[in-house]
Amino acid sequence: MGMSPRKRARISRGVQYVVLAVVVVVIVLSADWTTIKDKFADPDIALAMFPEVITTALKNTIIYTACGFTFGLALGLVLALMRLSSVGPYRWMATTFIEFFRGVPALVVFLALSVGIPTAFPGYVVPGDVLGTATLALGLVGAAYMAETIRAGIQAVPKGQTEAARSLGMSGSRAMVSIIIPQAFRIILPPLTNELILLTKDSSLVYLLGYTASTVELTSFGRQALNQEKNMTPIVVISLCYLLITVPLSIVVRRMEARAGKAR
Numbered sequence: 001m002g003m004s005p006r007k008r009a010r011i012s013r014g015v016q017y018v019v020l021a022v023v024v025v026v027i028v029l030s031a032d033w034t035t036i037k038d039k040f041a042d043p044d045i046a047l048a049m050f051p052e053v054i055t056t057a058l059k060n061t062i063i064y065t066a067c068g069f070t071f072g073l074a075l076g077l078v079l080a081l082m083r084l085s086s087v088g089p090y091r092w093m094a095t096t097f098i099e100f101f102r103g104v105p106a107l108v109v110f111l112a113l114s115v116g117i118p119t120a121f122p123g124y125v126v127p128g129d130v131l132g133t134a135t136l137a138l139g140l141v142g143a144a145y146m147a148e149t150i151r152a153g154i155q156a157v158p159k160g161q162t163e164a165a166r167s168l169g170m171s172g173s174r175a176m177v178s179i180i181i182p183q184a185f186r187i188i189l190p191p192l193t194n195e196l197i198l199l200t201k202d203s204s205l206v207y208l209l210g211y212t213a214s215t216v217e218l219t220s221f222g223r224q225a226l227n228q229e230k231n232m233t234p235i236v237v238i239s240l241c242y243l244l245i246t247v248p249l250s251i252v253v254r255r256m257e258a259r260a261g262k263a264r
Contacts, residue, residue, distance in 0.1 A: 038231075045233040049225055056214065057221035058241050064203045064217060065245075067131065068138025069196050075139060076146030081176075083151050094147065101144035110137045110208045130215045134206045142199050149191045153184035190256045197246050197253075218242060 082094035101109070113133050117124060126133045157180050165175035185192075204219035211220050218238045225234035 040232045040236050042229075042231055042233045045225070045229050045231055046237050049221075049234060049237055053218070053221055053237060053241060057216055057218045057238070058244070060206075060215060061200065061203050061217040061241075062245065064131065064134045064138065064206055065196070065200045067135040068142060068203070069199050071135050071139030072142030072146055072195075072199070073192070075143035076150055077181075079143060079147035080150035080154060083147065084154060098144045098147050101140055102148075106137070106141045106202045106205055107208070109141055110205045113137050114209045130206065130209050130211065133209050134203065137205070138199050138202060141202065142195055145198075146192060146195055149188050149195070150184065153188035154180055156187050157183045190253045193249055193253045193256070197249050200242070200245050200249075 079094045079097060082090040083098070085091055085094075113126065113136060117126070126136060128135065154176075161179055161183065162172075162175055165179045166172070170178065203217060206217050207220040207223065211217070216224070218241050222234045222238035225237075226232070
């Protein structure tokens with residue numbers, strides 16, 4: 001008689017564990033740990049980056065991301081409602097915006113705002129200097145994705161909710177604001193949090209706008225330290241700083257998804 005499925009699965013797991021252990025042992029034995037420590041984990045270089053890497057670079061990254069996300073969320077909500085509008089021109093404008101900014105890399109948007117606009121409109125400056133331009137660039141990119149997420153969330157709310165609100169005498173707009181949108185946001189919180197993580201990483205493109213000691217963000221700060229020290233330790237440090245932001249957000253997303261799954 002052949003092996004049972006449970007026994008085959010147990011043997012398969014055992015083989016996978018053995019292969020993984022062999023790979024780990026080979027890497028550990030073949031790596032030049034002294035060179036890795038000197039080039040990637042120099043404690044003197046790492047300590048020299050503090051406290052500025054936290055008090056300035058990390059703080060600015062959080063500010064740029066938060067401002068871009070807030071602007072993008074507000075614009076995304078407007079675009080989602082335009083996409084659902086019965087007025088044709090509104091739908092066409094929203095669709096054009098969404099398809100354009102979802103199809104263009106964030107790098108191009110930053111270049112357009114930092115180089116294209118000053119060239120096309122000499123003397124014009126986006127209000128807020130680096131913060132204003134970063135908020136606009138991140139917000140435009142984020143809005144295109146969040147608009148589709150919000151639209152899907154609104155459409156996921158059962159139509160009976162709208163009918164019930166209208167039966168109570170609410171207008172269509174009042175029902176949308178008071179009943180539909182709040183329920184939609186409960187549905188789309190996990191994907192919106194994922195968009196926040198993506199915007200955190202996209203904030204590294206702020207270096208294209210130019211920076212000073214007070215406006216530098218994590219990636220620019222790391223590049224500057226890398227050029228000075230000719231060592232990869234600064235890149236490792238700023239990577240850990242990014243993880244300080246993204247890992248807690250990822251945990252929040254998983255918990256929200258798990259809670260939503262239990263509710264279903």
